[in-house]
Amino acid sequence: xxTISERKKKILAAVVxxxxxxxxxxxxxxxxxxxxxxxxxxxxxxxxxxLVNMGYLEQPHTSAGRVPTPMGYRMYVNxxxxxxxxxxxxxxxxxxxxxxxxxxxxxxIDNVSRLASQLTDYPALALTxxxxxxxxxxxxxxxxxxxxxxxxxxxxxSVRNKLVRLPIxxxxxxxxxxxxxxxxxxxxxxxxxxxxxxxxxxxxxxDDSMGLSSVIAAFAIEVLxxxxxxxxxxxxxxxxxxxxxxRDPDKAHRLMSYLSGGGHIxxxxxxxxxxxxxxxxxxxxxxxxxxxxxxxxxxxxDAGDNTRGLIGVVGPTRMDYSAxxxxxxxxxxxxxxxxxxxxxxxxxxxxKLIIKGDSSDGSR
Amino acid sequence: xxTISERKKKILAAVVxxxxxxxxxxxxxxxxxxxxxxxxxxxxxxxxxxLVNMGYLEQPHTSAGRVPTPMGYRMYVNxxxxxxxxxxxxxxxxxxxxxxxxxxxxxxIDNVSRLASQLTDYPALALTxxxxxxxxxxxxxxxxxxxxxxxxxxxxxSVRNKLVRLPIxxxxxxxxxxxxxxxxxxxxxxxxxxxxxxxxxxxxxxDDSMGLSSVIAAFAIEVLxxxxxxxxxxxxxxxxxxxxxxRDPDKAHRLMSYLSGGGHIxxxxxxxxxxxxxxxxxxxxxxxxxxxxxxxxxxxxDAGDNTRGLIGVVGPTRMDYSAxxxxxxxxxxxxxxxxxxxxxxxxxxxxKLIIKGDSSDGSR
DNA sequence: GTTGGCACTCTCTTCTATCGAGTGCTAATA
DNA sequence: TATTAGCACTCGATAGAAGAGAGTGCCAAC
Numbered sequence: 072x073x074t075i076s077e078r079k080k081k082i083l084a085a086v087v088x089x090x091x092x093x094x095x096x097x098x099x100x101x102x103x104x105x106x107x108x109x110x111x112x113x114x115x116x117x118x119x120x121x122l123v124n125m126g127y128l129e130q131p132h133t134s135a136g137r138v139p140t141p142m143g144y145r146m147y148v149n150x151x152x153x154x155x156x157x158x159x160x161x162x163x164x165x166x167x168x169x170x171x172x173x174x175x176x177x178x179x180i181d182n183v184s185r186l187a188s189q190l191t192d193y194p195a196l197a198l199t200x201x202x203x204x205x206x207x208x209x210x211x212x213x214x215x216x217x218x219x220x221x222x223x224x225x226x227x228x229s230v231r232n233k234l235v236r237l238p239i240x241x242x243x244x245x246x247x248x249x250x251x252x253x254x255x256x257x258x259x260x261x262x263x264x265x266x267x268x269x270x271x272x273x274x275x276x277x278d279d280s281m282g283l284s285s286v287i288a289a290f291a292i293e294v295l296x297x298x299x300x301x302x303x304x305x306x307x308x309x310x311x312x313x314x315x316x317x318r319d320p321d322k323a324h325r326l327m328s329y330l331s332g333g334g335h336i337x338x339x340x341x342x343x344x345x346x347x348x349x350x351x352x353x354x355x356x357x358x359x360x361x362x363x364x365x366x367x368x369x370x371x372x373d374a375g376d377n378t379r380g381l382i383g384v385v386g387p388t389r390m391d392y393s394a395x396x397x398x399x400x401x402x403x404x405x406x407x408x409x410x411x412x413x414x415x416x417x418x419x420x421x422x423k424l425i426i427k428g429d430s431s432d433g434s435r
Numbered sequence: 436x437x438t439i440s441e442r443k444k445k446i447l448a449a450v451v452x453x454x455x456x457x458x459x460x461x462x463x464x465x466x467x468x469x470x471x472x473x474x475x476x477x478x479x480x481x482x483x484x485x486l487v488n489m490g491y492l493e494q495p496h497t498s499a500g501r502v503p504t505p506m507g508y509r510m511y512v513n514x515x516x517x518x519x520x521x522x523x524x525x526x527x528x529x530x531x532x533x534x535x536x537x538x539x540x541x542x543x544i545d546n547v548s549r550l551a552s553q554l555t556d557y558p559a560l561a562l563t564x565x566x567x568x569x570x571x572x573x574x575x576x577x578x579x580x581x582x583x584x585x586x587x588x589x590x591x592x593s594v595r596n597k598l599v600r601l602p603i604x605x606x607x608x609x610x611x612x613x614x615x616x617x618x619x620x621x622x623x624x625x626x627x628x629x630x631x632x633x634x635x636x637x638x639x640x641x642d643d644s645m646g647l648s649s650v651i652a653a654f655a656i657e658v659l660x661x662x663x664x665x666x667x668x669x670x671x672x673x674x675x676x677x678x679x680x681x682r683d684p685d686k687a688h689r690l691m692s693y694l695s696g697g698g699h700i701x702x703x704x705x706x707x708x709x710x711x712x713x714x715x716x717x718x719x720x721x722x723x724x725x726x727x728x729x730x731x732x733x734x735x736x737d738a739g740d741n742t743r744g745l746i747g748v749v750g751p752t753r754m755d756y757s758a759x760x761x762x763x764x765x766x767x768x769x770x771x772x773x774x775x776x777x778x779x780x781x782x783x784x785x786x787k788l789i790i791k792g793d794s795s796d797g798s799r
Numbered sequence: 800g801t802t803g804g805c806a807c808t809c810t811c812t813t814c815t816a817t818c819g820a821g822t823g824c825t826a827a828t829a
Numbered sequence: 830t831a832t833t834a835g836c837a838c839t840c841g842a843t844a845g846a847a848g849a850g851a852g853t854g855c856c857a858a859c
Contacts, residue, residue: 098821100820110831132839134839135820208576220588222576309691327676331673499810499851802859803857807852808852814846814847816846817843818842819842820842821838823838824837827832
């Protein structure tokens with residue numbers, strides 16, 4: 072009983088394809104025409120009835136066509152759908168946008184989410200996972216007696232700065248002293264290694280009676296906290312309204328508010344395997360209550376310095392999984408290539424698309 | 436005919452207040468109760484009929500209550516509504532949020548728009564006007580033979596940096612030379628004063644045969660462009676869906692897409708007078724087609740260094756003008772105080788609320 | 800100038816009838 | 830045994846009709 076005939080598979084695939092296209096329950100007649108397996112609607116009906124029994128399809132009501140269940144989608148995603156290759160134009164388009172957006176704004180996840188949303192025409196969110204960041208370099212630039220600039224280069228090669236203005240005067244020597252001291256003792260350590268003790272000893276060593284050390288240390292802590300905290304960005308929530316399943320404003324509002332909330336989304340973020348994997352979460356497979364009748368496609372990329380970036384696209388369960396997965400996969404690969412440390416596959420190549428779902432495999 | 440009796444004003448105000456509250460056409464009976472001017476519904480009906488004639492109100496259909504026209508709202512905003520003072524809790528709340536959000540992320544307009552949206556519960560957008568920015572200081576930090584960090588401090592006291600990696604090696608002296616040269620000849624000038632000629636001469640003066648000068652100059656241009664280009668940020672689009680007038684998903688979608696588009700919004704931005712002014716644009720008063728049946732409340736603040744920031748809140752014409760104007764005004768004042776250059780009114784004070792509309796004054 | 804009374808209008812809701820897509824079942828067929 | 834044609838049946842969707850209710854406009858009285 073756990074097997075499923077070839078013909079049933081074809082029919083199931085046809086139903087899902089058609090339903091994704093039209094958002095209307097699919098009838099036996101339509102299938103007989105679209106999937107040309109030489110048999111009549113009546114035969115299809117028998118098969119459909121069995122597919123309903125097996126749990127792959129359901130009927131909104133007795134005399135309507137069939138609609139895929141989450142289990143049906145799961146089967147579709149795992150085995151049935153044709154893994155779309157992007158067209159040359161599409162890959163070129165993505166690469167062009169990537170080059171354009173990333174050349175200056177290195178890691179800005181806002182850009183990643185916006186891009187993902189534009190490409191797929193669904194709301195998208197981007198996030199970075201937790202990671203341990205340390206300071207690689209510490210510089211202090213003397214501007215004038217009351218002003219200096221802190222410049223910190225992090226282990227992930229991003230650079231942060233802060234302009235500090237003082238009510239009192241400091242001389243250039245003090246700045247130089249502090250600079251080299253901080254460069255010596257505050258580099259290579261993580262945020263929680265910056266203890267009051269360490270700050271104190273730096274203060275004494277620099278002969279700093281004005282508390283500058285704590286100001287600078289505070290900046291260090293701030294920067295480290297900020298960079299190692301996962302951050303999230305959501306774009307294109309409004310595209311939800313283009314989907315017929317969100318014509319109900321309340322439903323749309325609920326999901327959009329949830330998305331705008333941002334970060335605490337995707338509890339599955341942590342459990343994410345490796346790069347080059349696209350994961351599809353269908354309806355009830357989602358942990359978050361608000362996503363129980365939506366689907367999420369997630370791709371992961373290497374954001375450099377052991378940081379993993381995640382791109383997620385949210386849509387109705389009737390989502391164009393194939394297209395979205397292909398695009399996200401390509402996008403993630405492009406990002407890995409540009410941001411990641413490791414050796415990279417040559418530009419413009421399709422990388423293989425590995426799709427993993429949850430533990431259930433859609434059979435029974 | 437251009438005058439309007441006191442009682443009519445009271446009735447008009449009552450209609451608008453009630454309509455803002457309930458989103459339902461307002462009947463004569465309701466007014467007789469809410470605005471207690473000792474007269475019967477019948478009298479009110481007569482007055483209402485005249486108000487309709489004058490163009491301040493309209494009826495959706497013969498036997499419905501009255502709804503304000505844009506002209507009615509205009510009159511309401513200009514003369515009728517009580518200028519709300521915020522409660523102590525509200526001002527404290529805003530100040531607390533301001534302190535929290537701005538202490539580190541100086542100018543991030545994302546924060547401004549998010550804050551405005553949270554406070555008003557309408558979608559909000561923040562933008563900065565065009566301004567001329569120059570470089571105040573130029574520093575180059577040597578990291579290693581293939582890497583250096585550019586640090587630029589701008590006339591608006593923001594600091595930008597960029598990590599540059601080279602395929603070739605440079606020695607520390609070269610860096611030092613470039614640093615002082617750029618600091619000398621690239622400061623105090625605007626973007627379009629950075630000519631190929633200037634770059635060339637710098638290149639020669641530094642004895643730079645590797646084209647480093649153009650890399651650095653490119654960064655200078657980039658930073659100047661970016662900082663002087665008006666930028667925009669939109670937040671809380673989804674709050675639109677909470678409003679009954681946007682229960683139609685298509686209508687909501689249209690406006691949300693327009694808002695997400697961002698910048699080209701508010702063509703009236705340029706014409707904006709001074710700080711401490713709140714401007715209300717009602718329905719057709721808006722230039723943008725997409726806003727013709729929505730209202731916008733705009734406040735302006737001093738973002739320092741001759742830059743003006745704008746905060747706009749978008750909602751249905753049936754918007755709580757009074758509350759929104761009060762909140763925006765206070766928020767703008769708080770931002771001016773923190774970011775602006777001039778002397779500041781003491782914290783926590785209500786600043787006077789000046790509301791200006793367009794040229795028409797709602798009378799005929 | 801104000802008020803009560805009353806017929807009138809128009810939307811909104813509810814109910815009913817009809818239509819049609821699509822099914823499930825049965826009996827005939829290859 | 831698998832497939833097919835035929836047909837009665839189900840059920841949502843649509844349209845029209847009836848009734849309720851809110852609110853008006855107007856008139857005559859105060």
